[in-house]
Amino acid sequence: MAEIAEGGGGGGHQKGGKKRPKKGSTRIDMTPMVDLAFLLLTFFVMTSTFSKPKIMSLAYPAKPKGDEVSQKVYNAITFLLTEDRIFYYKGEFKPGETELIESSFGADGVRKLLADENKYVLETKIKLTDRLARKEIVDSIYEKELIKAQGEKQALKVLIKTDLKASCKNFIDLIDELRINDIGVIAPVDMMKSEQELLDQKIGK
Amino acid sequence: MPKIKMPRSAPSIDMTPMVDLAFLLVTFFMLTANFRTDEPVTVDTPSSISDIEVPVKRFIQVTVNRDGFVFFNASGESTRQQMLEEMLKTYKVTLTAEQKKEFLKMGSFGCSMAQLPQYLDMSPEERKELGKKGWEVPSDTTRNELRDWIRFANTASLAQGQIEFKDDAAKKTSEDLDVNEYKPKFILKVDGKSSYASAKRVIETFRDLKRLNLYFVTSLEENPYNRNNPD
Numbered sequence: 001m002a003e004i005a006e007g008g009g010g011g012g013h014q015k016g017g018k019k020r021p022k023k024g025s026t027r028i029d030m031t032p033m034v035d036l037a038f039l040l041l042t043f044f045v046m047t048s049t050f051s052k053p054k055i056m057s058l059a060y061p062a063k064p065k066g067d068e069v070s071q072k073v074y075n076a077i078t079f080l081l082t083e084d085r086i087f088y089y090k091g092e093f094k095p096g097e098t099e100l101i102e103s104s105f106g107a108d109g110v111r112k113l114l115a116d117e118n119k120y121v122l123e124t125k126i127k128l129t130d131r132l133a134r135k136e137i138v139d140s141i142y143e144k145e146l147i148k149a150q151g152e153k154q155a156l157k158v159l160i161k162t163d164l165k166a167s168c169k170n171f172i173d174l175i176d177e178l179r180i181n182d183i184g185v186i187a188p189v190d191m192m193k194s195e196q197e198l199l200d201q202k203i204g205k
Numbered sequence: 206m207p208k209i210k211m212p213r214s215a216p217s218i219d220m221t222p223m224v225d226l227a228f229l230l231v232t233f234f235m236l237t238a239n240f241r242t243d244e245p246v247t248v249d250t251p252s253s254i255s256d257i258e259v260p261v262k263r264f265i266q267v268t269v270n271r272d273g274f275v276f277f278n279a280s281g282e283s284t285r286q287q288m289l290e291e292m293l294k295t296y297k298v299t300l301t302a303e304q305k306k307e308f309l310k311m312g313s314f315g316c317s318m319a320q321l322p323q324y325l326d327m328s329p330e331e332r333k334e335l336g337k338k339g340w341e342v343p344s345d346t347t348r349n350e351l352r353d354w355i356r357f358a359n360t361a362s363l364a365q366g367q368i369e370f371k372d373d374a375a376k377k378t379s380e381d382l383d384v385n386e387y388k389p390k391f392i393l394k395v396d397g398k399s400s401y402a403s404a405k406r407v408i409e410t411f412r413d414l415k416r417l418n419l420y421f422v423t424s425l426e427e428n429p430y431n432r433n434n435p436d
Contacts, residue, residue: 037227044234055420056255169397176253
């Protein structure tokens with residue numbers, strides 16, 4: 001192991017009292033240093049976190065003050081979330097008439113549905129991206145236009161209602177799908193009693 | 206034929222390049238590392254396509270673990286100090302100087318105001334155990350301590366932000382500063398497996414305080430649209 005000054009400079013080769021400085025290698029045994037370096041390396045590799053968590057913003061509606069008449073929403077879809085299952089209906093809820101349709105969290109389920117329903121915004125986005133690429137508009141205008149499009153009548157609005165069995169993962173997955181499809185208006189609201197009954201009926205089947 | 210002379214000494218390898226490399230890597234990891242803070246809760250967050258970074262400064266974080274227990278955290282030592290004083294005054298709890306010091310050091314915590322002195326005397330490992338057993342910040346409608354924590358943390362953080370904004374504004378004159386950068390962000394860290402109903406309790410508390418812009422902590426996942434048509 002140790003290779004300190006092995007075969008090194010001429011110790012004891014002095015001739016005639018003439019002191020010569022030691023010649024040859026001044027090799028140091030680097031093994032302990034290497035050991036230490038790798039130890040530290042391992043430590044830092046193990047403790048450092050690479051995938052920093054991200055945050056996703058979501059604006060909740062303000063609590064209504066007193067008896068406020070809810071605004072009429074055009075072109076809306078309501079999602080009902082329960083334990084790992086997802087249902088939806090379009091438009092307004094009409095007791096007795098509204099049918100719940102089951103969907104799934106995968107790419108063929110909600111994502112496809114939203115892409116179809118939200119064509120207006122997605123097409124506007126493609127046009128805007130195109131114009132941005134050709135440098136006809138700047139970043140800030142691009143963002144403003146997109147937000148404007150998301151708020152328009154033709155754009156899809158989404159209401160999310162969760163029951164007691166739904167997990168946070170279900171909820172965040174759905175929000176994620178909405179973000180993927182550029183849905184601007186998202187409202188997590190409370191479930192109505194009649195909707196809960198309909199949902200229970202549907203699950204019970 | 207001359208005999209090949211074997212070297213008498215042990216064969217030695219020049220380790221210098223290896224050492225160079227090792228230290229280079231050590232330096233790299235040392236500089237890039239940001240250590241995991243010892244949190245009393247482990248949370249498995251869901252994933253989303255959002256790529257906003259978690260703020261290091263100025264945040265107020267509520268964690269909901271797998272079983273639906275609630276933990277609270279706020280950033281900044283001065284903010285924490287101010288918030289703690291207000292809370293102690295409101296709930297008429299007294300702490301020793303040492304306990305106060307401990308409070309400023311730790312990250313998230315999950316205990317009621319009555320349990321706080323006891324909680325601060327414990328070691329981080331013991332706190333971890335209690336998190337599983339059901340110690341949490343009360344957030345029921347009847348006794349909502351979480352609401353007060355958020356309220357005081359918000360006032361303290363805003364006051365602190367204002368001071369820093371003034372300082373920064375005095376330093377930089379040419380660039381315009383974004384005021385929103387100096388306001389605290391409300392972060393909700395929920396476990397994917399916890400029920401939405403327990404997260405809702407926290408969300409309702411935020412809504413009560415008219416804090417409607419919330420952020421969910423998620424891990425990054427790729428946007429499927431970007432993958433299909435790279436532009």
